[in-house]
Amino acid sequence: MQGFMALLVALLVLFSTLETHAAAEKSCPSHIKPNNPRVTGTKGERGNDPGKGVSLDTPIYMMAEKADGSGFFYFEVPLGYRLGWISEAPGYKFDPNEILPGWWTFWMPEKRYPEIELGYSLLTRSHGCEQGRFPPSVNEYFVTFGVQSLIPKHRRHGTPEDVWKKSFGHLGGTDDLVLDSGILTRKLGRNISSDIKSLSAPPGRVFYRNPIGHPFQFMFACSDSLKRLCDAQFYFPERNLNLQMRFTRNRLDNWQEILDASLELLNGWGIREQQLPRNTRNQSK
Numbered sequence: 001m002q003g004f005m006a007l008l009v010a011l012l013v014l015f016s017t018l019e020t021h022a023a024a025e026k027s028c029p030s031h032i033k034p035n036n037p038r039v040t041g042t043k044g045e046r047g048n049d050p051g052k053g054v055s056l057d058t059p060i061y062m063m064a065e066k067a068d069g070s071g072f073f074y075f076e077v078p079l080g081y082r083l084g085w086i087s088e089a090p091g092y093k094f095d096p097n098e099i100l101p102g103w104w105t106f107w108m109p110e111k112r113y114p115e116i117e118l119g120y121s122l123l124t125r126s127h128g129c130e131q132g133r134f135p136p137s138v139n140e141y142f143v144t145f146g147v148q149s150l151i152p153k154h155r156r157h158g159t160p161e162d163v164w165k166k167s168f169g170h171l172g173g174t175d176d177l178v179l180d181s182g183i184l185t186r187k188l189g190r191n192i193s194s195d196i197k198s199l200s201a202p203p204g205r206v207f208y209r210n211p212i213g214h215p216f217q218f219m220f221a222c223s224d225s226l227k228r229l230c231d232a233q234f235y236f237p238e239r240n241l242n243l244q245m246r247f248t249r250n251r252l253d254n255w256q257e258i259l260d261a262s263l264e265l266l267n268g269w270g271i272r273e274q275q276l277p278r279n280t281r282n283q284s285k
Contacts, residue, residue, distance in 0.1 A: 038115050040085055054094045056080030061099045061276060064147035067242040073147055075269040080113030083144055097277045103146035111261050145245040145262050159235045160219035164209050182211030200252040222249045234259060
């Protein structure tokens with residue numbers, strides 16, 4: 001009897017797993033199916049046959065300006081992390097030695113690249129349709145980020161402190177609330193209660209800034225819905241590094257973990273200019 005019950009439980013688990021896979025596949029766009037290889041699109045079609053397209057694990061070279069505009073950072077990155085990796089060009093036209101600009105996207109907390117098309121909104125409806133994977137749990141979410149210059153000819157604003165002053169006229173004052181964590185906050189329209197337990201809790205458009213004396217500058221500008229986005233900026237003067245970032249507002253309390261994950265990826269991808277393929281170095285000038 002015990003053996004029969006164990007078999008019955010195993011069969012129920014199997015059927016449940018198959019139903020989950022079937023439901024996920026049924027709800028996915030036609031060009032994303034569990035038996036597809038993890039590759040970019042091919043010319044004229046997105047339903048790739050096995051072996052077509054370019055593998056998302058393919059290393060590519062990317063560059064981004066230093067904060068003061070004095071030069072560039074260089075990175076060697078798996079193609080799947082590059083925001084907007086989808087391409088309908090034939091695979092043979094892919095140039096692995098081209099140095100590309102752009103932003104990156106990854107899943108938190110696993111730090112792997114997305115295996116689906118993803119735009120800057122991060123609100124794609126097909127986010128649960130990665131090939132052969134279960135739909136994400138409530139604790140899995142997207143982050144997108146980039147490295148950008150602060151110099152005026154390239155950026156409308158400046159450091160987080162500059163942006164705060166331009167937005168509110170000063171760095172601190174009676175309109176700014178200092179939370180228990182030391183983070184300063186400001187809300188358009190109504191006041192924020194000083195006893196808030198979650199940064200994402202106050203309704204309306206909300207802004208946050210680093211505590212006084214913090215070792216680096218940061219600022220968050222969040223929209224008025226938990227499902228919408230926060231634009232984040234992190235400036236590290238000693239590294240000459242300015243990060244721009246986006247994630248949904250309901251993840252705002254996880255900002256330190258998000259930042260740590262982004263820096264871990266960035267540090268792992270970083271290379272020196274001398275490590276670029278010799279025939280591509282002129283592209284970076």
